[in-house]
Amino acid sequence: MSNKKKQVKKMQVSKNGEQGFTMIEAVIAIFILTIGLVGTAAALTFALEFGAISKNVTNGKLIVVSMIEEIESLRNSRRLDYKQIENFGKVDNTNSPNAFTGFSTGFREVSLNPGEDGVSGTNDDLIDPGADGKYGTLDDFSNPALVRSGYTRQVSITNLSPTIKKVEVKVRYFSVGGKSGEITGVCYLNDEARITR
Numbered sequence: 001m002s003n004k005k006k007q008v009k010k011m012q013v014s015k016n017g018e019q020g021f022t023m024i025e026a027v028i029a030i031f032i033l034t035i036g037l038v039g040t041a042a043a044l045t046f047a048l049e050f051g052a053i054s055k056n057v058t059n060g061k062l063i064v065v066s067m068i069e070e071i072e073s074l075r076n077s078r079r080l081d082y083k084q085i086e087n088f089g090k091v092d093n094t095n096s097p098n099a100f101t102g103f104s105t106g107f108r109e110v111s112l113n114p115g116e117d118g119v120s121g122t123n124d125d126l127i128d129p130g131a132d133g134k135y136g137t138l139d140d141f142s143n144p145a146l147v148r149s150g151y152t153r154q155v156s157i158t159n160l161s162p163t164i165k166k167v168e169v170k171v172r173y174f175s176v177g178g179k180s181g182e183i184t185g186v187c188y189l190n191d192e193a194r195i196t197r
């Protein structure tokens with residue numbers, strides 16, 4: 001056999017050896033690819049859920065901190081007397097320049113608006129002044145559009161001594177996927193306003 005003929009035969013053998021994928025090889029390849037895609041989908045789902053929880057935790061912390069800062073500010077600015085910083089039903093308004101109803105008890109919806117009293121976390125938060133923009137008129141109404149959905153908040157004030165109050169703020173968050181959680185912040189408030197006038 002000449003060299004040329006040998007080469008042609010070799011090429012033919014080589015061609016016959018590379019006839020592409022068999023059916024079994026293709027099925028195995030699809031199977032492996034499917035496992036890979038399922039894994040990727042699971043990772044994406046986890047990433048999305050984790051992202052949602054992370055956002056809720058961040059927002060929950062901000063709601064806790066802003067409530068505590070608001071209470072400190074009410075004391076520091078002397079907008080409320082120290083003795084008035086209490087939950088609903090426990091406020092002593094005797095000799096105080098501004099009457100205050102107190103912070104709502106139990107878990108309440110978080111409002112985007114502080115309401116007529118200008119203080120967040122009280123019973124008037126969801127009251128809308130209506131078209132006239134004035135509170136206390138006939139067109140006032142409870143406005144569900146003011147609710148910051150996905151969160152509820154509880155403010156609990158305890159007097160540890162005549163000059164120390166424990167302020168505990170709890171925020172519960174609710175995700176679309178049914179996951180929920182709770183964040184608690186505590187501050188101890190003394191009767192010394194830090195802003196001097």
Ligand SMILES: [Ca+2]
Binds near residue numbers: 117119121124
């Ligand atoms: Ca209010």
